[in-house]
Amino acid sequence: LEWLNIAAPEVEKSDDIHLKILYTSIIFKILFRLGYNENVEKIYQDKKFIITEMLKIGQYIGEAHYLQGCYNLIKGEYKIAYEEFIEARKNATSRLSRIMISYQLAKVCLELGKIEEAEQETETVLNSKHSAKNNLYIYDDLERIIKERRSQNNNISTVDRDLEEQHQKEALEKMNEEIEAAVNDESNIPNKKAMLDEKGNIIGVKEDNV
Numbered sequence: 001l002e003w004l005n006i007a008a009p010e011v012e013k014s015d016d017i018h019l020k021i022l023y024t025s026i027i028f029k030i031l032f033r034l035g036y037n038e039n040v041e042k043i044y045q046d047k048k049f050i051i052t053e054m055l056k057i058g059q060y061i062g063e064a065h066y067l068q069g070c071y072n073l074i075k076g077e078y079k080i081a082y083e084e085f086i087e088a089r090k091n092a093t094s095r096l097s098r099i100m101i102s103y104q105l106a107k108v109c110l111e112l113g114k115i116e117e118a119e120q121e122t123e124t125v126l127n128s129k130h131s132a133k134n135n136l137y138i139y140d141d142l143e144r145i146i147k148e149r150r151s152q153n154n155n156i157s158t159v160d161r162d163l164e165e166q167h168q169k170e171a172l173e174k175m176n177e178e179i180e181a182a183v184n185d186e187s188n189i190p191n192k193k194a195m196l197d198e199k200g201n202i203i204g205v206k207e208d209n210v
């Protein structure tokens with residue numbers, strides 16, 4: 001960012017729209033990785049017109065949607081981010097672009113509860129790891145996210161199991177209380193008389209009509 005700031009005056013003076021697009025795209029990608037805050041929002045609004053220009057030039061349409069997807073992702077606007085990344089994929093011009101889009105879609109789909117789609121995008125990204133010339137940061141980042149999600153799911157399962165056991169315990173205690181109350185309430189207990197055979201063995205029980 002410091003080097004980009006040094007270059008800013010020269011970029012501003014230039015009439016080369018391609019240079020401005022390249023410069024702004026790099027700025028946005030760095031800022032969006034840092035997270036969302038007021039300063040990021042201000043810079044985005046100041047430079048947003050460049051994205052508008054990108055959408056007018058065929059070779060930059062995919063990149064423009066990608067940047068808008070990243071922006072909405074860090075803002076928590078996941079549905080909009082999802083739509084932007086889908087548009088970016090339609091206009092992707094390189095294999096690297098498609099991998100980066102899958103990486104972002106995997107994160108968005110997790111937030112939207114699209115688990116099956118998230119798994120597909122994750123598989124697409126991780127399968128490219130063996131053939132990639134560079135060890136992109138996205139591989140470690142995505143593996144970390146998946147591990148955290150699985151840990152959260154395990155914790156949720158543990159909580160659910162504990163709650164179920166608690167409910168069962170409460171239900172058992174309530175049943176025992178009802179049984180005890182019924183036993184202590186003599187008015188609810190019918191008079192019963194043992195039925196004996198000729199040898200005096202108990203062969204059944206019958207209610208006493210008295």
